[in-house]
Amino acid sequence: MNSIMKNTLVKYIISGCTAALVNLTTLHFLDIYSGFHYLLSVNIAFITAFFISFFMQKYWTFNDNRKDKTGLQLIKYFSVSIINVFLNSFLIYLLVSKIEISGILFLRQVVLAQIISAIIVAIESYFVYKILIFDKKPILKHDNKPKRILIITQKIDKDDSYFGFFHDWVKLFAQSCESVTVVSLETHGYDLPGNVEVLSLGKEAQRSRFNYLKLFYKYIIENRDKYDSVFCHMSPLYVICGYLVWSILNKKIVLWYVHRSVDFKLRLSHLLVDEVLTSTKETFGIKSDKIKYLGQAVSVEHFSNKIGERKPDGYFNIITVGRITPIKRVDIAIESLALLIESKVPAKLYIAGAPTMEGDFEYESMLQKKIKDLGLGDSVIFLGPIPYKNIPKYYWESDVCINLAPTGGLDKTVLEAMMAGLPVITSNMAFTDHLNGYVKDLLCNDSDPKDTASKLYNLYNSKNYSFVGFSLRKEVLKRSTLDALILNIIKEL
Numbered sequence: 001m002n003s004i005m006k007n008t009l010v011k012y013i014i015s016g017c018t019a020a021l022v023n024l025t026t027l028h029f030l031d032i033y034s035g036f037h038y039l040l041s042v043n044i045a046f047i048t049a050f051f052i053s054f055f056m057q058k059y060w061t062f063n064d065n066r067k068d069k070t071g072l073q074l075i076k077y078f079s080v081s082i083i084n085v086f087l088n089s090f091l092i093y094l095l096v097s098k099i100e101i102s103g104i105l106f107l108r109q110v111v112l113a114q115i116i117s118a119i120i121v122a123i124e125s126y127f128v129y130k131i132l133i134f135d136k137k138p139i140l141k142h143d144n145k146p147k148r149i150l151i152i153t154q155k156i157d158k159d160d161s162y163f164g165f166f167h168d169w170v171k172l173f174a175q176s177c178e179s180v181t182v183v184s185l186e187t188h189g190y191d192l193p194g195n196v197e198v199l200s201l202g203k204e205a206q207r208s209r210f211n212y213l214k215l216f217y218k219y220i221i222e223n224r225d226k227y228d229s230v231f232c233h234m235s236p237l238y239v240i241c242g243y244l245v246w247s248i249l250n251k252k253i254v255l256w257y258v259h260r261s262v263d264f265k266l267r268l269s270h271l272l273v274d275e276v277l278t279s280t281k282e283t284f285g286i287k288s289d290k291i292k293y294l295g296q297a298v299s300v301e302h303f304s305n306k307i308g309e310r311k312p313d314g315y316f317n318i319i320t321v322g323r324i325t326p327i328k329r330v331d332i333a334i335e336s337l338a339l340l341i342e343s344k345v346p347a348k349l350y351i352a353g354a355p356t357m358e359g360d361f362e363y364e365s366m367l368q369k370k371i372k373d374l375g376l377g378d379s380v381i382f383l384g385p386i387p388y389k390n391i392p393k394y395y396w397e398s399d400v401c402i403n404l405a406p407t408g409g410l411d412k413t414v415l416e417a418m419m420a421g422l423p424v425i426t427s428n429m430a431f432t433d434h435l436n437g438y439v440k441d442l443l444c445n446d447s448d449p450k451d452t453a454s455k456l457y458n459l460y461n462s463k464n465y466s467f468v469g470f471s472l473r474k475e476v477l478k479r480s481t482l483d484a485l486i487l488n489i490i491k492e493l
Contacts (some may be wrong), residue, residue, distance in 0.1 A: 011061040012126050019053035050081065062134035068289070072271045076133045084121050091117035132247050147177045147493055150220065150227035150251075152238045156198055157188035161353070162323070164388020165412065166233065168299045170196060172486040173231075181226050183219050183238075185212065199223075216241060224249050229493040231256065236269035243272045254492055258283040258296070260408050275492055280430055283409035292492060296410035297485035300477065303392050303419040316340075316347040316460045319398040319422075321391065321413040322405075324355045326363050329404035329427070331370060335449035336402075336456060338374045343453070345460050349376075349402075352383045352394055395420035399465055400456065403428065404446045410480070418476045423468040425455045434475045438468060 023045050030041035054077050058064050064073075095101050095113035103109045151170065158167040167190060174180050174193040187200035199219045201212040220242055229252040232239050239255055246253055253273045257266065262285040270276055270286050278284040279296040318337065322328050330351060337349045355361045371380045386394060395401065401417035407429040414431060417424050423438075424431075427446030435442050441458065445451040459465055 008061060008130070009126070012057065012129075013122075015053060015056035015061050016122065018056060019049045022052045023049035050078070057129055058134055062130065064134040073133050075268075075271065077129075080125060080128055080133070084125060087124070088114075088117050088121050091120060132244070135247075147229065147490055148179045148227045149173065149177055149181070149490075149493055150223070150230045151180060151182045151233065152230065152235045152242070153182065153184050153233040154235060155186045155188075156182060156184040156190050156200075157186070158190050159387040159389055160188070161385035161387055161391075165299070167192070167388070168302060168482060169233075169486060172483060173490070176487060176490050179226060181219075181223050183216065197223075197226075213241065217245065220245055224251075227251065229254065231489065231493060232269075232273075234258070236265045239269035239272055240265065252493065254489075256489070258409060260285060262286060277489060277492060278409075280409045282407065282430060294485060294488050295480055296412055296415060297480045297482040298412060298415045298419050298476070299482045300419065303395070303416055314346060316345055316400075316456075317350065317398045318347060318400050318402055318456065319350045319352060319394060319417075320402050320404075321352040321386075321394075321417070322403070322411070323360065324351065324353050324364050324367070325357065325360045327405055328353075329406075329446050330363075330367055332404050332446065332449050332452060333402050334367060334370055334374065334376065334380060336452040337379060338376060339449060339453035340456050340460075341376075341379060343457055345457060347379065347456070347460075349380045350383055350394065350398065351380065352386045352391065354385045391416070392420055395422050398422060400425060400459060402426070402452070402456070404444070404452065406446055415476055415480050418469070418472040419480075421466070421469040421473045423459060423465045423472060425452065425459070427452075434472065434479060436471065436475050438471070441468075 026048050027041055027045035030036055030044060031038060034041060036044070054074060057077075058070070058073065092110065092113045095116060096109055101109060101113060101116075103112055107115070151173065153163075153166055155163040156167065156170070158164055170180060170182060170190075170192055174196045178195065180196045182196060182198045183201065184198060185201045186203035187198055188204060190198060192198065199215075201207070201215050203212070207215075216238070230242070230246055232253065232255045234257060236255065236257065239253060243253070252275075254275045254277060255269055255273045256277045258279050260283065267286065270288060270290065273290065276284060276286075276288065276291045277294055278291060280293055284291055318333075320328070320330060320333055324330060333349060333351075337347055340347045355364045371377060383394065395417050399422075401414070401422050401424045403411055403414050403417075403424060403426045405411055405426075405428060407427070410430055411426075411428060414424050414426055414428065415434075418434065423442065425442050425444055426435075427444050429443065432439055432443065442455065444455045459468070462468075
């Protein structure tokens with residue numbers, strides 16, 4: 001008897017029958033004694049039976065005592081229950097309307113179909129629970145050999161003004177991995193090592209979202225033997241889409257996410273992944289033991305070739321780089337420039353970037369009006385989006401970079417400017433350590449143009465901005481090189 005009761009399948013059947021009995025018993029007593037509407041009684045009985053079923057299957061049937069997985073397992077268990085409702089309906093429809101089974105003895109056609117469907121669904125659920133929900137197999141480790149990884153990203157384009165940097169990431173992954181498979185929503189020009197395979201979902205060909213999804217599953221399943229772990233770069237939606245397949249294949253899933261915003265997709269993907277990697281506490285808005293902070297980084301090679309070749313043109317050239325959007329406070333930079341020019345400093349402001357969202361275009365129009373009102377038409381130059389390969393040239397031709405985004409993680413463009421040997425005036429306190437001995441000189445108030453103008457004026461008059469730039473570059477080389485970041489990411493994979 002004891003050996004029978006230790007059998008997982010037997011315990012599964014007993015747990016299921018117990019939950020069904022609880023459901024019917026609870027409904028019976030609520031219907032007689034509670035005075036509730038029958039639909040409310042049905043739902044209370046269902047929820048009670050659901051939790052009884054979950055905890056019996058988890059702790060007794062499958063002997064899974066992990067506390068840290070309970071929340072995620074509940075979500076999975078409930079999802080399977082919902083899927084089974086539709087599966088049950090489909091099977092009954094198939095048996096009654098398509099196969100047209102006949103009743104047996106006293107069992108009418110639909111009742112017999114329900115019995116057959118219930119058996120099929122019960123078998124399916126057993127294996128789903130065993131393999132996907134209460135599976136305690138450890139993630140496969142490959143610590144003693146080069147990694148084989150799958151990277152999911154939004155875009156591969158070495159010349160793109162926003163995503164071009166990720167081309168450098170993939171190259172460095174390839175240097176330390178046996179093989180790298182990249183699935184990209186959109187793909188354009190790239191120049192990557194031979195151990196990298198790039199597979200596009202076809203946004204550049206204007207394929208439909210259905211085709212994106214079809215290709216996504218085709219790629220991650222067909223290439224399953226080419227990777228051991230998955231690195232999703234800023235792609236929580238693809239974590240959700242790929243989770244079931246990767247769980248069955250026993251692949252480790254790691255999400256890189258660096259943004260202040262938190263939505264449902266991010267919360268759900270956070271529950272599904274094995275780890276979340278981010279730069280600082282400000283760049284991931286969910287508290288969790290899964291999170292590891294690795295800092296932000298930029299390529300040493302890309303921003304080092306022509307440091308110190310700035311040719312004076314009689315102007316104090318200021319550059320700001322990034323999307324034109326209200327959070328970047330470009331309006332404060334323009335007002336600071338006006339104050340600087342009033343102080344007899346021959347300054348120009350170069351704005352590298354472009355609006356992308358509807359509100360950004362309205363903001364850009366407001367900036368154009370402000371420039372006209374302040375009489376700065378010849379002193380503010382909109383450069384538009386700059387291809388990634390060309391952006392170092394604009395840093396090298398400038399005297400100072402300005403970044404007035406609020407504190408919230410390490411803005412990559414600030415690190416790029418520092419790596420290019422440029423002093424940076426920023427309002428982001430996350431860069432306090434990078435500014436080293438220049439905190440008072442370079443850290444400004446993001447909403448006060450007078451404070452920003454004062455910092456720019458003092459830097460201009462000091463005439464030692466090249467020295468300051470080289471000092472900041474040393475800090476970036478010490479703290480934020482892309483080579484070190486990629487090696488740290490690979491360790492987590």
